[in-house]
Amino acid sequence: MATYDDRQWLLEHIQNSYVTSDDTGLCELVVQVEPGAAPVVEFPVLANTDSPPHHEHDDPPPHSVDIASDMDFMGHRQRSYTAQMLDKMRKEKKNASRVRRVMWKHSLAPVNESDLNDMFSRKAVISSRTPQDSPVSQQRPVSLLTRLVQQYPDGVNNPFIEYSKFDGTIHTSVQARKISIYLLVGDDPAPSYPMVVSIINCHQARVIDLIGLICWLYTKENRQPPLRGGVEHYALHIAEEDGQVDWDFQALRGRDMFEKFGFTVLALVEKKNVRGPPLDVVVTLNVAGGTFSKLTVENLDITLKDILNRTIAKRKDMVKIKDAGLNYHLERQNEPGLALDPELTLSDVNCTEFAVVRDNSKRINALIDTNNMSTMEATLYRSYKVIWLLKLGKCEACLGISGEKMELHPLQQKVVGPFLPLRPPGPVIYNMELVVDCRRKSEKKGKMEVQISCQGENRFKDYVFECEVNMGQEILDKCKHIFDLRSSSARNEFWREKKPFKRHNSLSMRRRPRTENHVNEI
């Protein structure tokens, strides 16, 4: 009967009934418009006051009242009708066994008097109204609902309420997807059991809506710690069944439709950049002689004097010089000769790379000393065209080095050798962790031979190639910077193996310096 107040529905129903029950074919002449397409004309005969003119069904308007669009069409292909029916019957049977059934029966047999009196005794009606002249009548009783409504004037204080519509736990008829969510919320998220979220209307939900739904449930369940921001402060990451977050993958993009992802386990992660304290700042301080120090400072408000003092305190050689009465000042790395005011802060100078220069002393042009390659630059990918020197012959090759890997690709089809032309070797790719050494082998006639050692499966392998001296120096510097930046167990092992050998061959028991520019700390 509730559909009676929907005129559109009524008209469609009448139209449809007419079309389906008409044997004469007259309906084709009479009913020209597609049923459902025509808007409802405001017939005065429909006495109803102001029924809404628009169709307010959730589904797209079905042309026939018998055909309703089914949500089940979305997503997976359905199982056969029989299988579904069997499943449904099985479930119903199982449920029915739990339901107590009481069948109506009416016995005309007389019921004894005491039973009747027990059942149908007439009660006295208690008047709850206090007499008008009573003094207590001023105070009205209050109900729990009224109290609660007054206590929570805004109803629910959950900013994520708009996402509650995706909550599947409060719907029974709609197909919901259950996803286990691990919560990495707060400063020190402890591993815990996942929260099972059931989401509906996946075809409408974006990833951000799922985040909102999680936040809604989190807030609703009053979980601790409280959330610190809106949905944009959180991200969904792919996670393993045991809650291990797969950091190799980026967070799911907020605007993507959730439907396309098949994950059953995810992790809600608080975004780092919105987390309270800003990240620490790393300052690089280059000292004469090509060495440098890296200093981690808490914020940009630190003065240059502080930075300088901290640097000196960490370097024994500088402490000695300072004790001898000489002082240091800071210069911008790219502005030699211009001393910076020690009272300036890091944010004032807007620079994180400095040169530590002794007072009354000048910086030698860094270009001559080193290749002016910053550590950051060193980790960027660069490729060099070199001549790969093989046991039998040589070939042109492309050497690529980045902070992550080293690769060597032969460019020629044939290896030029003293004998027959040979097939060139296959390309070589090493993770930078496995590259253990890079050194100058020899230098003659403006050419340099560079040897790069890498850890193979069970032994160290050497790759030798020839290139221009400048290029060779750059390769050496690049590798040096990368080695200094990233320690690796393979490299340590290489040097451990190398040490006794060196000792054996060398009269001086000193360990060969790893690089010319030794770095004290990073």
Place this chain on the structure above:
Amino acid sequence: MASSDLANQVILATASYDHTIKIWQAHSGICQRTLKHPESQVNALEITPDRQLLAAAGYQHIRMYDLKSSSEDPVINYEGVTKNVTALGFQEDGKWMFTGGEDCTAKIWDLRSCNLHVSRIFQVSTPVNCACLHPNQAELFVGDQSGVIHIWDVKTEHNEQLIPEPDASIQSIAIDPEGTYMAAVNNKGKAYVWRLSGGTGQTPITLTPARSILAHNNYALKVKFSPDSTMMVTTSADHTARIWKTADFSQMTELSDSSQRWVWDVAFSADSQHVITGSSDNTARLWSVETGEIKREYTGHQKTISAIAFRDVLYQC
């Protein structure tokens, strides 16, 4: 949820044509549970006097759900009725349940045991639309489609008839908790009020016509009295609910909202300060009786809310 908790809780349930019943946290508007009511709409919804079960009258059955459990399926199913069950209520001690239906009967179901030791049936000539039990727990007022109000003594099975307006279907009947008024609304939008007296001990109930008001210009759907007997609320197909003072039956507040449609059911809070309505726009609303403003909206149903059940707790100051 322990059973003792339920007695001290506000319980709000709404039933919808989407074949579900939702249980709400009344003060926040959050849906707490959804129960399945498959294959049938709910015509009437009621909470048992002990607040343990929720009864839903549908097509050919009355289903009862356990309010304590988290199951979405019913626990008891009362069957054997041929057509829609349209009216539902309980004796105040939970000894029996009354129903009215389109099978033109009102029935009394014995709830003390499962085998219906005592049962009563009252046959009328047209489908029963509504039924209301007098606070003395002895007389059932049954309204039918032909416009007759039957006053049926459930013990003696003696009955009387009352016809306020011939051929105007009686949609709803209400009696105030003090047993002083009886009101009936019909499909012409009219509300008829009688003053009641007697009905206790051996004195029979006497009815004196008190007032007839054109409460709405369209179908009236429901009538209820406030727990303090000072107000009466009527709901209608004209998209409104109206609150009337029982002192002079003048209109006090009109509860209307632009998005509200037919208002199918209504309930007062225990202190008579709030009213909850269920409407065809899939939304239930909590209104302030005094100001007529909406305090909360309960959204989540996919179709018309056809019935609501509400239980509150009253604190005596």
